[in-house]
Amino acid sequence: MPTYGVLGLAVAGAFAVGAATLCYLLTALFPLVGVQMARSAAEQLDRDVLLGAVLAEVLFSLPYLLALLTAGTLVVIWTWRARKNLDAFPGAVPNLSPAWAIAGWLVPLVNLVVPARVLADLLRNSVWQRRQSWLVGVWWVSWLVFLIGDRFVARAEQQRYDRLTELPRNDAEFATYVRFYEDALAPRLVPAVACLVAGIAFVVLIRRISAAQQDRLSRAVPAWPGQPVWPGRPGWPAPAAPMPVAPTSPQVPPTPGGTIGA
Template sequence: MPTYPVRGLAVAGASAVGAATVCYLLTALFPLVGVRMARSAAEQLDRDVLLGAVLVEVLFSVPYLLALLTAGTLVVIWTWRARKNLDAFPGAVPSLSPAWAIAGWLVPLVNLVVPARVLADLLRNSVWQRRQSWLVGVWWASWLVFLIGDRFVARAEQQRYDRLTELPRNDAEFGTYVRYYEEALTPRLVPAVACLVAGIAFVVLIRRISAAQQDRLARAVPAWPGQPVWPGQPAWPGHPGPPAPAASATSPQVPPGPGGTIGA
């Protein structure tokens, strides 16, 4: 069965997941910056400062989106390779086919359940330690909280933002932007904490599964031609070994002596 190295891909995937987690935390904490800019705009009655706050938040979101896309691509490839390696491990009994290692991440609604089952398969059949299975549960629960919480918070914030005055003119209208950013921080903390827990748990899972698989791959030594075989003996049951050397057609060489002859 073919096997695939996963160590390098695991390092890249774990780094991308960590970068995406940090970038999301920065976007979640942006209201701390937004409220200061909104207060400055209210003091100066300057709409351009409010526009600047919107642009800064967009700039915060771009690195997160790039890191998320990179992490998603690397994680899907890593999951597929790690799942394919299970087919070459004696005693491994995965419950899902390698196709689910890709489709499980991409199909809507399915991606709420299947990735956790795939990771549970990888952990169980690679590490062989049941006491570590709780890591999958921690990752799965925090991942669901992050996905659902982030969408709920984003929708609620969009509805609140749509109710703001598009062109504020006085202190009261500028004050609504200040309150908007003040009230935006607390709801964002729930998906932010969930994202942090999910990111840490997933990085630990990637590293442990990859280390266990690479160890098994490194200890897998082929039975042939690595083992020495005596001439004329079978290399393995049912297969002939290398042929024995044929007898020499010439007489053996003997050292010359007085009155002797040199072998032909």
């Protein structure tokens, strides 16, 4: 069965996951910046400062989206390679086929359950320590809280933002933007904490699984030592000499009164 190196990919994936987690935390804490800009706009009655706050939040989100796309690509490749390695490990009994290592991340609703099962398979059949299975549970719960919480908070914020005055003209209307950013921080902390826990747990998982698989691959004995040599090339073993045959005397047909030849 073919095997794939996963240690280098795991390092790159862990770095990308860490970067995506950090970028998301920065976007979650943006209301701290937004409230200061909204207060400055209220003091100056300047709508352009409010527009600048919106553009600043977009700029905060771009690094997160780039890091998330990179991390997602690396994680899908790593998951497929690690799952394929299980097929070459004697004693490994995975519950899901390698196809789920890719489809499990991409299919809606399925991605809420299947990735956790794939990771549980990888951990159980690579590390061989059941006491570490709680890491998959921690990652799965925090991942679900992050996914659901982030969408719920984003939708609620959008509804609140749509109720604001589009072109504020007085102190009261500018003050609504200040309250908007003040009230936006607390709900964002729930998915932010969940994202931090999920990111740390996932980095630990991929590093441990990859280290265990790489150690097992490095200790594997190849079926044919050395490099293959084509027939007729230098290094190809010479044909074995034929086995010597002991000489025998020819058989003599029996004659009357005679004996059979030895």
